[in-house]
Each structure stands twice: as C-alpha cells, then as structure tokens.
Amino acid sequence: MAEQRGYDLVLFGATGFTGGLTAAYLARHAPGSCRWALAGRDPAKLEAVRVRLAAIEPRCAELDLLQADATKPDTLREVAQSARVVITTVGPYVHYGEPLVAACAEAGTDYLDLCGEPEFFDRMYVRYNAKAQQSGARIIHAAGFDSIPYDLGVFYTLKQLPADARVRVSGHLRLGGTFSGGTYASALTAASRLLPMARAARERAKAEPRPAGRRVRAIVGKPHREAKTGYWQVPLTTIDPQIVARSAALLDDYGPDFAYSHYASVKRLPTVVGAAFGLAAVVLLAQLPPARRALSNLRKPGQGPSKEERERAWFKVRFVGEGGGKRVVTEVAGGDPGYGETAKMLGESGLCLAFDELKPIAGQVTTAAAMGDALLARLVDAGMMFRVAPA
Numbered sequence: 477m478a479e480q481r482g483y484d485l486v487l488f489g490a491t492g493f494t495g496g497l498t499a500a501y502l503a504r505h506a507p508g509s510c511r512w513a514l515a516g517r518d519p520a521k522l523e524a525v526r527v528r529l530a531a532i533e534p535r536c537a538e539l540d541l542l543q544a545d546a547t548k549p550d551t552l553r554e555v556a557q558s559a560r561v562v563i564t565t566v567g568p569y570v571h572y573g574e575p576l577v578a579a580c581a582e583a584g585t586d587y588l589d590l591c592g593e594p595e596f597f598d599r600m601y602v603r604y605n606a607k608a609q610q611s612g613a614r615i616i617h618a619a620g621f622d623s624i625p626y627d628l629g630v631f632y633t634l635k636q637l638p639a640d641a642r643v644r645v646s647g648h649l650r651l652g653g654t655f656s657g658g659t660y661a662s663a664l665t666a667a668s669r670l671l672p673m674a675r676a677a678r679e680r681a682k683a684e685p686r687p688a689g690r691r692v693r694a695i696v697g698k699p700h701r702e703a704k705t706g707y708w709q710v711p712l713t714t715i716d717p718q719i720v721a722r723s724a725a726l727l728d729d730y731g732p733d734f735a736y737s738h739y740a741s742v743k744r745l746p747t748v749v750g751a752a753f754g755l756a757a758v759v760l761l762a763q764l765p766p767a768r769r770a771l772s773n774l775r776k777p778g779q780g781p782s783k784e785e786r787e788r789a790w791f792k793v794r795f796v797g798e799g800g801g802k803r804v805v806t807e808v809a810g811g812d813p814g815y816g817e818t819a820k821m822l823g824e825s826g827l828c829l830a831f832d833e834l835k836p837i838a839g840q841v842t843t844a845a846a847m848g849d850a851l852l853a854r855l856v857d858a859g860m861m862f863r864v865a866p867a
Contacts, residue, residue, distance in 0.1 A: 482558045483511050484830040488544060488576065489565035490514040491521040494590065494620075496528075497819035498565060503529040503536050505823060505858070510830070513540040515555050546572040549579065556583040561829045563588045563822060568665040569596040577604055577615060584611035586829045588822060592622035592715050593666050598676035601840045602683050609839040614846050619825045620818035623719040624843050625793050626738065628852055629808040630720050631844040632862050633797040634730060641800030642733040646697065647716075648709060648741045648796070651813050653789030668763060687725045690732050694721040697737040709739040719842055726837075726845040731799065741794070786812040794865065809861040817860065824854040 487502065489495035499514060506512060516522050522541040529536035542558070544551040546566050556562055556579035566572050569591045580587035581604040591597055597617050608615045618624075626647050633645055666673065686692075694717035701708050717738045724730035789812035797804045810817040825843060828834070832850040843851055856862055 481560055483513050483540075483560070485510065485512040485561045485563065485826050486515050486542065486555055486559040487512065487563045487565075487826075488515040488552075488555060490525050491516045491518060492565055494815060494818060494822075495565035496525060497815050498563065498822050499525055499529055500532060501819040501823040502826070503532040506827060507831070508535065510827070513542050513559075515542040515544040517543065517545040519543055546575060549575040552576045553579045553583070556580045556585045559585055561586040561588065561826050563826045565590055565822075567591070567593075569593050570599075570665060570669065574600065574603075581608040581611060581613050581615060584613050586614045586616070588616050588619045588825050588829070590620040590622065590818065590822060591617040594715050594718060595666065595669055595673040595676045597715060597718065598673075598680040602676075602679050605683075605840045612838045614829065614838055615840040616825070616829075616843060616846055617840070618715055618719050619843055620822050621791070621813045622714065623716040624821045624825070624851075624855075625791065625808045625810070625813075626716040627719050627723055627842055627844045628848075628855070629793055629795050629806065629862070630736060630797075631723065631727075631848060632808070632852060633795045633804060633806045636804040636806065636864060637797050637802055638800030639729055639731060641731055643731045643797065643799035644735050644737075645720075645795055645797045646737040646739065647720075648707075648739045648794045649712065649791065650707075650741045650793075651789070651791035653785070653791070653813050670763075690725075690728070690730075691734070692721050692724040692730065693735045694718060695735050695737045697739060705741070707741040707743055710742055712738045712740050714738065723842040723844040726841060727848075786816050789813060789816070791817070803867060805865045805867045807861065807863055807865045810859070820858050820860070821855065824858055825851060828854055 487499055490499045514522050514525060526539050542555055544555045552575050562580055562585055564576055570593050573596055577600050630645050637643055697711050699710050717736055720736045724734045791813035792809040795806045828847045828851045834850060837846055
C-alpha cells in the first residue's frame with residue numbers, strides 16, 4: 477500500500493529552526509529518485525524554504541508544498557496518507573504531536589520525530605502502539621541527538637560482547653554547544669508537567685508487556701568521580717535511558733539480563749553543583765504560571781545558535797560495556813549535537829526507512845530496533861564516529 481503513495485518522505489515543520497536544517501540536509505543528501513515534499517501551515521514560509529533549498533540543489537525548486545496544521549487533524553491525515561515516511565520537528569510534542577502520530581498509525585505510515593518528552597513518548601505508546609502494529613506503521617520517537625547516539629551506541633557496543641551473557645553498559649556524555657528556542661520550549665514544558673509525566677509512565681507500565689524470560693533495566697546510577705579520567709559522572713535522567721531499555725526489550729541480542737546507566741561527564745565539581753541548583757530552580761519556577769511565562773520569553777521557538785556557534789559545537793559519548801568476562805570501551809562522536817548532527821540523524825533515519833531493506837517490525841519502536849545496522853552504516857558514511865576505544 478505505502479509503495480503506491482505520492483511521496484517517499486514528507487518533512488513537517490520545515491519552516492522551523494531544526495526543520496530548516498533537516499530540509500537542507502535532505503536537499504544535499506536525498507537521492508535524485510527520492511520523492512519528497514515540505515509541509516507546514518504557512519505557504520509563504522514554505523515557499524521561502526523551497527527557494528533556499530533550490531540554491532543548494534536546483535531540483536528542489538520542484539518540491540511540492542503541502543499545507544498542514546498541527547491543530548487541524550484533517551490536514552495531517554492527508555499528509556500521512558500521501559507519504560511512506562513522515563518526519564516532524566513540530567514541538568512541544570505533548571501539545572502539538574498527537575494528531576500526526578494518530579494519523580500515521582491509522583494510515584500505516586512510518587513516523588519520525590525529535591521527541592525528548594517522556595510524557596509524550598509514554599502516552600503515544602498507550603494510545604497508538606496497538607493501532608500501529610495492526611497497520612504496519614513504525615512510530616519512532618527521539619530520532620535525533622535524543623536519542624540516537626546512545627541507542628545506536630549501546631547497539632554497537634553490544635556487538636563487541638557475548639550475546640548470551642549478563643551485560644552492563646554505562647554511557648558517559650561530554651559536549652559543547654547551545655540550544656534552540658524549540659528545544660528550550662520542550663524542556664520547559666516537560667519541567668512544568670511532572671505529575672502528568674508520572675501518570676503517563678504508570679499507564680504505560682501497566683500496558684506494556686515485559687520481555688519473556690529476560691530482564692531489562694535502566695538504572696539511575698550514583699554521582700561519582702572516575703579516578704582514571706578525573707571527571708565527575710553525574711546521572712542524567714533524560715529520555716535516553718528509556719529508549720535504550722526499550723531497544724533492549726525489543727531485541728533478544730541484548731541478552732538475558734541487560735542494564736544501562738546514563739551519565740554526564742563533567743570536569744569540575746563546582747560545575748556539577750551549579751548545574752544541579754540551576755536545574756532545580758528551573759523545575760521549581762516552571763510550576764508557577766507567571767514564572768513559567770517569564771522563562772518562556774528568554775528564548776522563542778524558531779530561534780537557535782548561529783552557524784559559527786554550530787560549527788564550534790561537538791559531542792562525544794564513551795560507553796563501557798561488561799559481559800561474559802569481557803570489558804569493552806566504545807565511543808560515538810560528532811559535531812554540533814543539537815542541530816547539525818540532529819539534522820543528519822533525522823534525515824538519514826527518514827531515508828533509511830524509505831529506501832533500505834529492513835526487518836519487519838511495527839508499533840512504537842526505536843531506531844536500533846527498526847533500523848539497527850542499516851542506520852549505523854548510514855551515519856558512519858555521513859561522518860559520525862563509532863569506534864572501539866582503548867580501555
């Protein structure tokens with residue numbers, strides 16, 4: 477059914493900051509045979525994006541522009557029914573994302589987003605996983621810096637360890653860069669919705685079956701200082717450990733007993749303390765509507781780091797895996813994490829779903845479970861580093 481549709485891929489949200497970068501990546505890297513289109517609510521802004529893309533690749537002057545609005549489900553159903561794969565960068569997803577997930581699950585259309593919001597991730601599983609399994613749709617959240625480096629980094633690490641052993645993996649993130657208004661808005665929204673987030677997690681835990689005969693866990697570690705590196709390891713309670721654990725539940729290759737811990741690597745203790753107090757203050761203020769409105773004005777959606785700032789940005793994740801009496805250290809690294817590399821990861825994920833031979837899977841799944849080796853190979857070819865490092 478999907479093969480007969482008018483578009484291989486539709487990008488919804490191309491007029492936003494990250495959406496524009498993703499559109500530019502596709503303009504440079506989509507094969508000439510790719511039938512793709514831009515979707516958004518403002519035709520004039522879409523036309524301006526198309527003009528910019530045509531300056532990169534003249535063929536883009538012929539891109540179709542689809543008018544679609546996150547508040548008008550009928551327009552999203554039309555987009556989903558026209559495409560094999562839909563990519564969306566329109567967030568905060570808890571406010572604007574559900575109608576497109578619903579449309580893709582109903583139409584059997586593969587769906588990709590940049591969601592780093594646990595509440596949205598959990599609610600979409602409860603409401604649409606079964607429908608997507610029936611229709612054949614692959615609903616994939618967190619297909620950018622949240623959470624591909626960790627999801628595929630663990631996937632790569634496990635290739636270096638025995639498949640039938642008890643496995644423990646920890647990820648250790650270092651980065652330099654800044655964030656856009658859209659990312660800031662999503663984070664602020666999540667911080668203001670702690671109780672709904674907890675309820676969504678409980679609902680999902682009741683609905684989601686556990687892997688039969690296997691144990692899979694995301695473990696919150698303890699802050700500690702590594703003697704060898706001198707870096708403080710601070711637990712990160714982001715969506716990334718959830719994604720890794722979901723991959724482990726879906727893939728038997730993760731072994732009979734798998735656990736993952738996720739950390740930020742920070743050189744100086746005062747930085748750790750300052751960040752902890754700053755985060756606590758933001759979470760507290762986000763509970764108060766006047767304070768939340770004031771915080772939201774600090775950076776608006778559509779704003780983001782300059783080209784020069786993005787060129788200086790970088791990330792590196794070190795993974796330590798142990799299992800079957802073997803210890804391995806791997807690294808995943810790249811450039812600007814939130815934008816340049818995110819556009820690359822999101823774009824390559826869309827192309828992978830549209831054109832690569834993948835094993836059959838449906839429902840709310842992860843990048844590792846749905847695309848695994850194929851996406852790993854694409855990202856390496858695109859310049860991201862996955863390597864076994866000195867122990």
